[in-house]
Amino acid sequence: METVAIRIEDALKGYVWTVQEFARLCGIALAGAFRRPWYTRDMVYYMDQIGVGSLFIIMLTGLFTGMVLTLQGAIQLEPYGAIPYVSRLVSTSVVRELGPVLAALMIAGRVGSGIASELASMQVTEQIDALRAEGTDPIKKLVTTRLLATLIMVPVLTVITDGIAIFGGYVIARFYLSIDSFFYWTWAFEALRAMDLVYGLVKPLVFGFIVCMVGCYAGLATTGGTVGVGRSTTQSMVTSSILILMSDFFLTKLFIFLG
């Protein structure tokens, strides 16, 4: 019984320690954004990797999400004779929820795990220590640059996902449900409020922060050689996905409260 209590205590201490170290890393990385050196070239490189590199999967995600949503929405609206208004359902669902969340989950899979495995490999091959020995601040060079690139690119990718998803919905609405183009686009935009667009851009910022920082933390905290690299990559993917879904709920509650 006593051993179980000690194990629980150790596990809790471990969780608290992880949260504390994660918060510390976030603080240092954010503070790094306001001091030299700027590493502009590195940042542009990561923006290209994260943004342009994720464009294809993001477009596919958006396209098929919009198409499926239109098909399913039409089935639900049919008994009420409201199929022509399916674009309202598509645009609000995509801009408020599906666009930011699905884009973030795809980016977590592609970018977050990539960051984690790259930093983990650097950690186990002593490259992080080598950076410190060379007088470079590894958090500033490796974490802050990636964080800024992610914070810039995730909202951009989300806007693209939203646009492609609404377009995907249009393709199904026009050619499968025979809804008039003018009617589709008019109701798609009519349904959106200005605040939806604001919230639709705040969410990707939070999700981007989660994806990048969880990936960086998992990578930098790696121990145990190549096995550790694999563990960190998986851990980063799972943790960021869960945190994205959890934070989406709390952000939605907050936005509903704010109106």
Add this chain to the structure above:
Amino acid sequence: MIRFTDVSFRFDNRQVLSNFTMDVPPGHTRVILGGSGCGKTTTLRLVLGLLKPESGSIFVDGQEIVHLTEQQMVPIRAKMAMVFQGAALFDSLTVAENVGYRLWEEDVLEEDAIEQAVDESLRFVGLEDTAHKMPAEISGGMKKRVAIARALACSPKIILYDEPTAGLDPINTHLINQLICRLHSEEQITQVVVTHDLETAYRVADRLVMIQRGEKIFDGTVEELKAAEDQQIRSFLEPAAVLQTPRCFPYKGGAVRTVETAADSAGPLPR
């Protein structure tokens, strides 16, 4: 140039170093010798400030570094360079970019001057042809030499080597030893070489320190080490003589242990 005074370091409830004292005067090459896991690499990490000791003081170029922050360590680290055990070259950069990394980061020299320094460093280690290759395209021995070139490019006062010849063939081992000796004789750089390779130790050392299970058990010249009669030192220098005892294995940290099996009490194993 480097001074350890009563330095102790603990990691995960294991005492890695106990009251370790060592002095490396300017321009000298000091070898730290010992078995795997005895605390040799820890000493280098302590000098670089990558680890902080539990107690004791460490001076580098006249400055106490134990209580310095990461930011305060930057000018101290600028005087030093380290050759890591696995070379620790940056995978995403070419050999030339690796060698000139610190110079480009510091952004003090002109581009031409940096390229010249990179070229000279690579020439010194005989790898001027590999400048545009990626680390993955060169052999383990070449990586170690690139790591030495990277250390040299920034003209450090101190170079620290972590197992510079581990895993290398005799030719590459000889080449690395030769480079360390040349840096000592031609550039008068202060060097600390951590190794368990006796050939390297005998070849490059001015003086040697031997560590076993975190404690210093020897400090002297090569001749003094060879003449030492201490059982622990002899077991390291002539393992064949000690390890011929059946079921005799090295401890993590250097000493020798004998494993008792059920057969010991039951008599000899049946043949």
